Each structure stands twice: as structure tokens, then as C-alpha cells.
Amino acid sequence: xxxxxxxxxxxxxxxxxxxxxxxxxxxxxxxxxxxxxxxxxxxxxxxxxxxxxxxxxxxxxxxxxxxxxxxxxxxxxxxxxxxxxxxxxxxxxxxxxxxxxxxxxxxxxxxxxxxxxxxxxxxxxxxxxxxxxxxxxxxxxxxxxxxxxxxxxxxxxxxxxxxxxxxxxxxxxxxxxxxxxxxxxxxxxxxxxxxxxxxxxxxxxxxxxxxxxxxxxxxxxxxxxxxxxxxxxxxxxxxxxxxxxxxxxxxxxxxxxxxxxxxxxxxxxxxxxxxxxxxxxxxxxxxxxxxxxxxxxxxxxxxxxxxxxxxxxxxxxxxxxxxxxxxxxxxxxxxxxx
Ligand code: ATP
Ligand code: FE
Numbered sequence: 001x002x003x004x005x006x007x008x009x010x011x012x013x014x015x016x017x018x019x020x021x022x023x024x025x026x027x028x029x030x031x032x033x034x035x036x037x038x039x040x041x042x043x044x045x046x047x048x049x050x051x052x053x054x055x056x057x058x059x060x061x062x063x064x065x066x067x068x069x070x071x072x073x074x075x076x077x078x079x080x081x082x083x084x085x086x087x088x089x090x091x092x093x094x095x096x097x098x099x100x101x102x103x104x105x106x107x108x109x110x111x112x113x114x115x116x117x118x119x120x121x122x123x124x125x126x127x128x129x130x131x132x133x134x135x136x137x138x139x140x141x142x143x144x145x146x147x148x149x150x151x152x153x154x155x156x157x158x159x160x161x162x163x164x165x166x167x168x169x170x171x172x173x174x175x176x177x178x179x180x181x182x183x184x185x186x187x188x189x190x191x192x193x194x195x196x197x198x199x200x201x202x203x204x205x206x207x208x209x210x211x212x213x214x215x216x217x218x219x220x221x222x223x224x225x226x227x228x229x230x231x232x233x234x235x236x237x238x239x240x241x242x243x244x245x246x247x248x249x250x251x252x253x254x255x256x257x258x259x260x261x262x263x264x265x266x267x268x269x270x271x272x273x274x275x276x277x278x279x280x281x282x283x284x285x286x287x288x289x290x291x292x293x294x295x296x297x298x299x300x301x302x303x304x305x306x307x308x309x310x311x312x313x314x315x316x317x318x319x320x321x322x323x324x325x326x327x328x329x330x331x332x333x334x335x336x337x338x
Pocket of ligand 2: 109113139140274305306
């Protein structure tokens with residue numbers, strides 16, 4: 001089975017080819033146009049997708065060493081994401097599938113992030129979580145604890161009631177003047193700083209839910225106060241600030257995750273989404289594996305932020321179940337798991 005995956009939900013245009021779950025190619029064009037605006041501009045994003053989608057798919061097929069006639073199906077992100085961005089991907093998929101007379105397969109973007117764990121590096125690769133497992137899904141738009149019973153059966157045990165973890169990191173780094181997206185910059189600075197230098201407000205929400213807006217506000221007020229006392233404060237202490245911010249967020253994430261593991265008794269624990277690229281979070285997972293006997297699953301860096309390989313991964317499972325999509329479906333911009 002050869003599956004072409006297409007991802008265009010936000011600001012990355014990506015195409016990938018999997019052969020029976022094994023990765024053959026994964027090509028992503030990131031959009032630099034948004035950097036000047038400090039965030040993703042939807043109209044610019046859809047225009048860039050229009051320009052990128054054909055060359056990116058071309059590259060993905062070329063690197064996979066196959067022709068488009070060999071494809072079994074086209075899997076695409078139906079949602080959630082930006083409407084204009086999604087439309088480029090779904091319309092390309094429709095045209096491509098129709099011209100080749102092969103089925104198309106819709107994929108939920110969040111399900112894709114979770115199922116990135118099932119991409120095989122080669123035929124012998126068997127390092128994947130057994131069902132059921134717990135997955136901490138942390139990205140730019142979502143922070144959820146998910147119980148994964150099967151590729152198509154996911155229960156959200158808890159989620160953020162306001163900002164996502166990635167969103168909080170991006171907003172705080174913007175306050176520090178570090179540009180967009182801030183996640184990777186904070187990560188780099190944090191490695192050289194003291195994580196216990198500063199404290200920020202801790203959330204107080206029930207169950208397995210998260211909240212990051214209080215932390216964000218407390219971070220902003222601290223910055224304002226420090227800058228008033230010393231205009232160069234951020235510049236002089238950016239490593240310590242970044243390390244403390246990262247530490248606070250990782251702490252919040254792991255606390256509820258421990259609770260979920262304890263309550264479900266499931267100690268197979270995965271992490272997914274853009275924030276799972278964060279080294280502080282990855283270290284915390286290793287620490288928990290040692291301390292609490294968890295079996296942990298951490299994705300390759302290239303499968304953490306948006307990519308089409310994860311879309312093709314879900315696409316392959318759906319293909320095996322003959323779960324195809326009609327040609328006349330619309331995209332959806334909200335909704336988490338169907
Ligand atoms: P969603 O998947 O919820 O729709 P999205 O697709 O925009 O949102 P992703 O691409 O999965 O989100 O992740 C992007 C987020 O990951 C951004 O907030 C970014 O700052 C964050 N991020 C990326 N790398 C790192 C890192 N090394 N450390 C911390 N955060 C990071
Ligand atoms: Fe994403």
C-alpha cells in the first residue's frame with residue numbers, strides 16, 4: 001500500500017509517502033512570510049500553500065522513488081485548522097485522487113499527531129505503543145491528555161480550558177521579544193539557564209484539565225515589573241527566564257499526566273505535537289520513565305510539528321479498513337476528535 005499524505009492545516013505545506021506504514025519521504029515547506037507579523041496570517045498562509053503544494057508533492061514522490069500511478073490513495077488533513085489553508089489541501093487531494101482514479105481519505109489533524117508514533121523507519125521497526133496507551137498531545141492549538149484505545153478510538157480525558165501549552169510559550173516569548181514561533185528559541189535558551197530562578201502563578205483547575213492563561217498573565221506582569229526596575233533585565237537574564245518558563249510549563253503538564261496514569265493504571269505513555277520537540281519536556285518523560293516505571297514513547301523531531309507523514313500514517317490504517325471519503329465533503333476548522 002502506497003499512501004500519499006498531504007498536510008496544510010496551518011502554515012506548513014507538507015507531503016509524505018508511506019509504503020505499508022514505512023516512511024519513504026516527508027517533505028515540508030515552512031512559510032517564513034509570517035515571521036514579520038509575529039504570528040500566522042491566514043490569508044498569506046493559504047496563498048503560500050497554493051504556491052507550495054504542487055512542488056512539495058512532486059518532491060515527496062521523487063524522494064520516495066515512485067510515480068504517482070503507484071499510489072493506492074491520497075490522505076489529507078480535513079481539520080481542525082485554518083479554513084483557507086485546509087481548503088488548498090483538500091481541493092488538491094480531490095483533483096489528484098480523481099485524476100488517478102484512486103480513493104481519498106480524510107484525516108483528523110490531532111489524530112495524526114498521535115498516530116505519528118506508528119510511522120515505521122524501516123520494515124523491522126516495531127517500536128510503537130501498544131493499545132491502550134496515554135498520549136499527552138501538546139501543540140500550538142491544543143493541550144490534551146488522550147486515552148488511545150485504537151487508531152480510531154481516542155478518549156480525551158482532559159484538556160486546556162484556555163490557552164494551549166505551545167500558545168502560552170509563543171505568547172510569553174513574544175513578550176520577551178524573541179520572535180515567532182518562540183518554542184524553539186525558548187528551548188535553546190532554557191538549556192543554558194536556571195529553571196528555578198523565577199516562579200510564576202500555578203493553575204488551579206480540576207480533574208485532568210489544564211490552564212495556561214494565569215501563567216501567561218503572571219509572566220507578563222513579572223516582565224513589566226522587572227523592565228521598570230531595569231530596562232535591560234530581559235536581555236541580561238533571558239536564559240534564566242526561558243528556563244524558568246519552560247520548567248513551569250513542563251511541571252504543569254507532567255502533574256496532570258501523572259494523575260491520569262495513576263487513575264487509569266496505564267503506564268504506556270506517549271507525547272505528541274509541536275511542544276514534544278521541547279528538550280525539557282523530553283527530559284521530564286525520561287525522568288518519569290525511571291522514577292515511575294513508565295514505558296515512554298517520544299517521536300522523532302521531524303514528526304513533532306506539523307508534517308504529512310503522520311497524516312499518511314492514519315491514512316494507511318484507514319485504507320486497511322477501506323474507510324474512504326466521498327469527493328464532496330467540506331473541511332472543518334474546529335472540533336477535536338470526531
Ligand atoms: P494544532 O496541532 O493544535 O492544530 P499547530 O499545528 O499549530 O496546532 P504544532 O505544529 O503541532 O501546532 O506545534 C507548534 C507549536 O509547537 C508552537 O507553539 C511552537 O512554539 C511549539 N514548539 C515547536 N518546537 C518547540 C520546542 N522545541 N519547544 C517548545 N515548543 C516548541
Ligand atoms: Fe499541529
